Amino acid sequence: MAQYLAELDGVFAALADPTRRGVIRRLGRSPTTVGDLAREFPMTLPSFMKHVRTLEASGLIRTVKHGRVRTCVLNRDRLAVVDGWLAEERRIWEERTDRLERLVTEPEENRP
Template sequence: MAQYSAQLDGLFVALADPTRRGVIRRLGRGPMSVGDLAGEFPMTLPSFMKHVRTLEANGLIRTVKSGRVRTCILNRERLALVDDWLAEQRRVWEERTDRLESLLTDPKENPS
């Protein structure tokens, strides 16, 4: 459980930055070279590479080097961890709101 929590923490930290979310969004359409990706963001290549390394370190993307070109590829399976966590949170809160609704609308459960 601690490892799962640490993985989620890293994913959320990586996704907290708008540039990194933009990279994920763009890679959702398909692989792209680092140079082409960087051209879409208003920063220097070394600054952009810090974002790429953060995403790669957290398993959200992988990079493949062919000659002088480094290509980024989205790891959709890693995003499934976030989706699973959100689904669990949604389930918990739906149960809580259903229970609250039941308490407020069911005269058998409401003693007043």
């Protein structure tokens, strides 16, 4: 459980930045070279590479080098960590709202 939470924290920390979310959104369409990705964001290449390294460290993307060209690829499986967490939170909140609805709609004498 501790490892799962650490992984979840790493993914959410990586997704906390709008530039990194933009990179994830762009890579959702197709793998792209670092140079092409960097052109879409108003910053220097060294600054952009910090974002790439953060996304890589979190496991959200991987990079593959062919000669002098580095291509970024989205790791869709890693997004499943977020999806699983959101599904569990959704389930918890739906249970809570169901209990609240019963509390509000059932007569008091019918409650346990």
